[in-house]
Amino acid sequence: MTVTGAIWRDQLSGDERAVLGRADDGVPGSRPDVLVVGGGIVGVSTAFACADAGLGDVLLIETGRLGAGATGGATGLLIPEPHQWSDPAPFVDLERASLQQWRDLQQTLPGGVGLVELDWLGLAPHASGFAAHQPRYVEWLNPGQVAELVPGLARPMEGALIRRQARVNPLRAVARLATRLPAVATGVAATSVDIRGDRIVGVGTSSGTITPGVVVFATGRPPVLDGLPLHIPSDRVKGHLLVTERTEVTLPGIVAPVGTQIENGQLLAGGTFDADDETPAVQPDVINAIAASLAAVLPPLRGIGVAYQWCCFRPRHPDRRPVIDRVPGLGNAWLTSGHFRTGILNAPATAAVLTSWIATGVPPADARTWSATRFGGR
Ligand SMILES: Cc1cc2nc3c(=O)[nH]c(=O)nc-3n(C[C@H](O)[C@H](O)[C@H](O)COP(=O)(O)OP(=O)(O)OC[C@H]3O[C@@H](n4cnc5c(N)ncnc54)[C@H](O)[C@@H]3O)c2cc1C
Numbered sequence: 058m059t060v061t062g063a064i065w066r067d068q069l070s071g072d073e074r075a076v077l078g079r080a081d082d083g084v085p086g087s088r089p090d091v092l093v094v095g096g097g098i099v100g101v102s103t104a105f106a107c108a109d110a111g112l113g114d115v116l117l118i119e120t121g122r123l124g125a126g127a128t129g130g131a132t133g134l135l136i137p138e139p140h141q142w143s144d145p146a147p148f149v150d151l152e153r154a155s156l157q158q159w160r161d162l163q164q165t166l167p168g169g170v171g172l173v174e175l176d177w178l179g180l181a182p183h184a185s186g187f188a189a190h191q192p193r194y195v196e197w198l199n200p201g202q203v204a205e206l207v208p209g210l211a212r213p214m215e216g217a218l219i220r221r222q223a224r225v226n227p228l229r230a231v232a233r234l235a236t237r238l239p240a241v242a243t244g245v246a247a248t249s250v251d252i253r254g255d256r257i258v259g260v261g262t263s264s265g266t267i268t269p270g271v272v273v274f275a276t277g278r279p280p281v282l283d284g285l286p287l288h289i290p291s292d293r294v295k296g297h298l299l300v301t302e303r304t305e306v307t308l309p310g311i312v313a314p315v316g317t318q319i320e321n322g323q324l325l326a327g328g329t330f331d332a333d334d335e336t337p338a339v340q341p342d343v344i345n346a347i348a349a350s351l352a353a354v355l356p357p358l359r360g361i362g363v364a365y366q367w368c369c370f371r372p373r374h375p376d377r378r379p380v381i382d383r384v385p386g387l388g389n390a391w392l393t394s395g396h397f398r399t400g401i402l403n404a405p406a407t408a409a410v411l412t413s414w415i416a417t418g419v420p421p422a423d424a425r426t427w428s429a430t431r432f433g434g435r
Pocket residue numbers: 094095096097098099100118119120121122123124125126127128129130131132133134135245246247248275276277278280294295296297298328329368369370371372393394395396397398399400401402403
């Protein structure tokens with residue numbers, strides 16, 4: 058039987074699941090020093106970093122449950138190095154810094170964040186199949202070496218091996234971080250802001266008004282709230298994923314474009330970019346195509362059953378880079394949005410940038426790279 062929904066929740070303990078619905082009292086009339094709006098990985102990481110840095114009372118509000126947006130459906134790969142083929146240098150630098158911060162969290166947080174270290178292997182008929190720009194850490198493998206790592210390939214292929222990348226169950230990471238937050242209110246939506254001069258003095262919510270010192274919006278796409286004049290272009294890109302039934306076929310970590318070895322002998326595959334599909338439903342033909350492509354590359358997977366199938370939407374700005382910025386025209390509000398396909402990876406680094414900016418008032422050196430005004434408009 059195939060479950061329609063991400064596997065991640067089913068991997069959690071009862072305590073971790075309960076944290077995702079954490080709903081502390083005292084939201085109406087509260088006066089937190091820092092209010093974070095949005096309980097995806099970016100909001101939770103930011104609230105954690107602000108609290109950890111001693112920025113005072115930190116309250117996070119989330120309209121649904123924690124991780125209910127893109128976060129809960131992501132693949133959870135933390136793979137900066139392969140992105141050297143596709144992303145500009147400042148972006149890869151952010152990703153690298155963020156993977157290091159994930160590792161630090163894994164070490165320092167009691168129980169860690171569930172980070173799993175693993176290698177990435179890109180399959181290609183020839184090394185030249187990758188862009189001319191070669192990552193620093195790549196080891197080029199001949200077809201014999203690839204076949205030893207991935208027996209049963211449909212045809213001989215060269216490969217690019219990058220060691221020491223990582224992955225997380227995104228919901229476990231959210232739960233582990235959220236356990237340590239001072240105050241969380243799920244089921245609370247921000248609906249409006251009250252602006253006086255260059256400050257937000259009140260945030261209207263479905264549970265009453267909050268009077269924050271500082272606000273951070275981490276709502277996936279830019280927030281749409283009464284009284285907040287923000288016009289940052291964004292859209293969303295649907296993606297499908299599946300997890301196979303248990304199989305004897307094992308992968309040496311992440312094998313692109315096949316899939317990722319996860320717990321219990323299962324494989325995680327997909328991550329499609331389904332342009333122009335705005336429907337929230339899983340499309341069986343897309344799932345069938347992912348399964349067929351698995352078998353085409355690795356014939357032993359022919360006929361493999363699908364245990365989980367799901368889809369979710371990546372928040373995206375036109376240049377595919379996130380916004381990490383102070384809200385234009387406001388002195389006590391920040392926003393981060395449009396993390397597209399690397400929001401899980403980049404959450405801790407984004408949180409660190411915002412926390413430092415809030416604490417010191419000094420923007421990061423590369424602030425323009427992530428600015429909210431780079432698209433024109435306000
Ligand atoms: C198929 C797929 C695969 C992916 N794989 C990877 C991967 O391998 N690695 C990686 O790094 N990234 C991956 N991503 C991207 C990643 O999922 C996103 O970039 C990331 O989850 C964005 O996190 P976020 O916290 O910004 O947004 P979200 O997770 O969407 O969180 C925003 C939250 O804000 C809440 N919210 C919105 N408005 C309000 C409001 N007014 N009041 C209160 N709450 C509000 C929403 O309910 C939501 O929970 C993938 C995405 C998809 C779709």
